[in-house]
Structure formats: C-alpha cells, structure tokens
Amino acid sequence: MDNRETMDTETSADTRATGASDADATVRVATVTLNPAIDQTISIPNFAAGQVNRVEWEQADPGGKGVNVAAFLADFGCAVSVTGFLGTDNIEIFRNFFAEKGIADRFVTVPGRTRANVKILDTPSKRITDINLPGLAFSAENLTWLRGAIDTLSIDHDWFVLSGSTPSGTPDTVYADMVADLGGRGKKVVLDASGPAFAQGVAALPHAIKPNLEELEELVGRELPDEAAILTAIEELIDRGIGCVVVSMGADGAIFAEGTTRLAVRPPAVIVRSTVGAGDAMVAGFILGKLRGLDLEGCAKLATAFSLGTLTTVGPHLPPPETIEKSIGEIDVRVIAR
Numbered sequence: 001m002d003n004r005e006t007m008d009t010e011t012s013a014d015t016r017a018t019g020a021s022d023a024d025a026t027v028r029v030a031t032v033t034l035n036p037a038i039d040q041t042i043s044i045p046n047f048a049a050g051q052v053n054r055v056e057w058e059q060a061d062p063g064g065k066g067v068n069v070a071a072f073l074a075d076f077g078c079a080v081s082v083t084g085f086l087g088t089d090n091i092e093i094f095r096n097f098f099a100e101k102g103i104a105d106r107f108v109t110v111p112g113r114t115r116a117n118v119k120i121l122d123t124p125s126k127r128i129t130d131i132n133l134p135g136l137a138f139s140a141e142n143l144t145w146l147r148g149a150i151d152t153l154s155i156d157h158d159w160f161v162l163s164g165s166t167p168s169g170t171p172d173t174v175y176a177d178m179v180a181d182l183g184g185r186g187k188k189v190v191l192d193a194s195g196p197a198f199a200q201g202v203a204a205l206p207h208a209i210k211p212n213l214e215e216l217e218e219l220v221g222r223e224l225p226d227e228a229a230i231l232t233a234i235e236e237l238i239d240r241g242i243g244c245v246v247v248s249m250g251a252d253g254a255i256f257a258e259g260t261t262r263l264a265v266r267p268p269a270v271i272v273r274s275t276v277g278a279g280d281a282m283v284a285g286f287i288l289g290k291l292r293g294l295d296l297e298g299c300a301k302l303a304t305a306f307s308l309g310t311l312t313t314v315g316p317h318l319p320p321p322e323t324i325e326k327s328i329g330e331i332d333v334r335v336i337a338r
C-alpha cells in the first residue's frame with residue numbers, strides 16, 4: 001500500500017461514517033512509545049494512604065500511551081504499527097496482546113524489564129491513583145536502532161503518534177528530533193507527552209498536540225484558571241505554527257482548536273470504571289476522524305466518544321463501534337469561534 005493510495009482511501013465519501021469500515025484497514029498509523037508500561041490495576045475499597053490496604057482484585061494490561069493509542073485504533077479496524085522500546089524479560093504480555101489485536105510489532109527490544117505502573121482504583125469513589133515508574137533506560141545505540149525502525153515505518157505510514165514520558169537519561173531533544181525528521185518527510189505527527197521533552201517537541205512544530213490541562217500549564221509555565229486563560233494559551237501555540245491543539249480536561253471535556261475554529265466539547269455524565277487511557281483514546285479517535293476526512297467538529301466528537309468508550313473498561317479496549325456511534329449523539333459541542 002503506498003501513501004497516495006492511503007490518502008485516496010481516507011477521503012472517499014464512504015469512509016466518512018463514524019462506524020468501522022473496511023477502508024480503516026488500509027490506513028497506516030504508527031505509534032512510538034519510548035516508555036511503555038504494564039498497567040497493574042489494583043482495586044482497593046476505601047483506599048487510604050499511610051494505612052494497610054487490602055486488594056479486592058487486580059488486573060495486568062499492556063499499556064503506555066502509544067500502545068494504548070494503537071490498541072484503540074486496532075479495535076476500530078485500523079491498520080496500525082507500534083514501535084519504541086520494550087524490555088526482553090517481560091515481553092510476552094505485549095507480544096500476545098499485539099497478536100490478539102492484529103497490531104504490527106516493530107518494537108526495539110532492550111535488556112531488562114519494562115516498567116509496571118500501578119493504578120489504584122478506589123471503590124466506591126472510582127478515583128484512580130497513578131503510580132508511574134521511571135522506566136527502562138536505553139542506550140544511544142538502542143536509539144539509533146529506533147530511528148532506523150521509524151525510518152522504515154515512514155515508507156508506508158502517514159501518521160505518527162509520539163507519546164508518553166521518556167525514561168530518565170533520555171535526551172530532552174528526543175521528540176524534537178523525531179518531529180523535525182518526520183515533518184520533513186511530510187508525515188503528520190501527533191505529540192502527547194509532558195516535561196522538557198514535550199516542550200522541545202512542541203517547539204519543533206508537530207501537526208497536532210494533546211496536552212491535558214496540567215500538561216498545558218506546565219508547557220506555558222503558568223496556571224490557566226478558566227476557559228479564557230486556556231484559549232489564550234492555545235492561541236499562542238497556534239500562532240507558533242501548531243496545526244491543531246486539543247486540551248483535555250477530564251470530566252469537563254476538551255477544547256479543540258484548528259485554524260480559526262475553537263470548539264468546547266462536553267461529554268455526558270457517565271459511569272466510570274477506569275479513567276486510565278482516556279487521553280490516549282481521545283488521540284486515537286481524533287486521528288481516525290482526520291483519516292476519515294471529518295471536519296474538526298466530527299473529529300472532536302469521535303475523539304470524545306472514544307474517550308468515553310474506554311471509561312467503561314479496565315485495560316486498553318473499546319466497546320463495539322455501534323456503542324461509540326451511539327454516544328456521539330450525547331456529546332455537546334459549543335462553538336467558541338468558527
């Protein structure tokens with residue numbers, strides 16, 4: 001499948017519906033996860049820090065931002081490849097997962113164990129406490145191999161998602177270099193990260209970014225107490241040359257900005273099982289909307305519907321397309337500017 005063929009498929013009218021279609025299988029998206037994780041969810045009724053807590057049930061899922069984005073796209077029938085770094089010592093859970101979902105595995109393997117991140121799920125509050133470990137360091141040689149893997153993927157992939165934290169010791173320029181390189185090849189790059197590597201990556205002008213509110217505040221170096229302040233920060237980023245800025249705000253929804261359009265999207269009140277992966281699902285739904293040629297409002301709704309879909313499960317899975325489609329009708333979009 002060459003790139004031109006893919007783009008033709010993306011814009012054809014019959015791919016503009018919101019449900020899964022055969023055309024999705026021809027879309028080539030690659031995700032890059034420098035710091036994947038096994039998400040170890042433990043359910044603790046009335047969790048209390050500083051006390052003895054008893055675990056009711058536990059579940060281990062492959063995770064990390066790019067792994068989740070790929071899983072959600074694969075659930076919707078998209079052709080997707082994954083790369084980044086995985087430790088050899090506990091790689092089986094990832095290999096099995098990629099095989100089950102039909103995800104093309106292009107990970108570079110490194111010695112050691114991929115980190116396990118602990119997600120404490122409190123009942124009945126449903127609050128999640130995230131304990132994210134630093135992750136597995138990689139060498140300069142490993143990074144060279146990863147660049148080679150990305151080079152190869154760029155032959156037949158049009159969209160690249162660079163997401164998640166970077167293990168300690170990673171140069172802060174890592175995302176910026178990838179954004180510049182892939183952008184120079186005409187690829188669409190979506191960046192969703194945090195800290196200095198995110199800031200430098202943003203400076204290299206990816207096509208789209210999806211910080212949550214906290215990450216946006218960190219990026220612009222000030223608190224953003226209300227919508228006006230968030231919009232000012234978004235304006236600065238769009239003026240710098242970022243094509244599309246999506247700021248997610250948990251239960252308060254998200255603001256989507258592209259060109260001169262600004263949309264505030266609010267999800268309905270939902271019963272939440274786990275919020276882990278909600279941001280990643282939003283990225284996946286947004287990209288799928290773009291690939292289907294939807295306008296910003298359509299992309300915003302699909303992105304929000306994906307995020308809602310994953311709230312009902314523990315682990316990186318979406319409900320069936322009909323459920324996602326149904327929830328689109330319950331999403332409120334307020335046009336701030338058009």
Ligand SMILES: Nc1ncnc2c1ncn2[C@@H]1O[C@H](COP(=O)(O)OP(=O)(O)O)[C@@H](O)[C@H]1O
Nearest residue numbers: 212248249250251253254267275278279304307
């Ligand atoms: N409690 C919730 N109720 C309804 N929607 C939610 C809730 N938490 C997250 N979402 C949905 O998921 C999206 C991304 O969640 P958010 O927590 O902002 O991302 P991240 O996981 O990147 O921090 C939100 O914009 C919203 O659409």
Ligand SMILES: O=P(O)(O)OC[C@H]1O[C@](O)(COP(=O)(O)O)[C@@H](O)[C@@H]1O
Nearest residue numbers: 063064065117164165277278279280
């Ligand atoms: O790379 P980071 O920032 O430590 O985040 C990794 C964690 O984020 C997740 O990808 C979930 O992310 P979101 O809740 O933001 O969508 C988990 O699977 C993983 O444990």
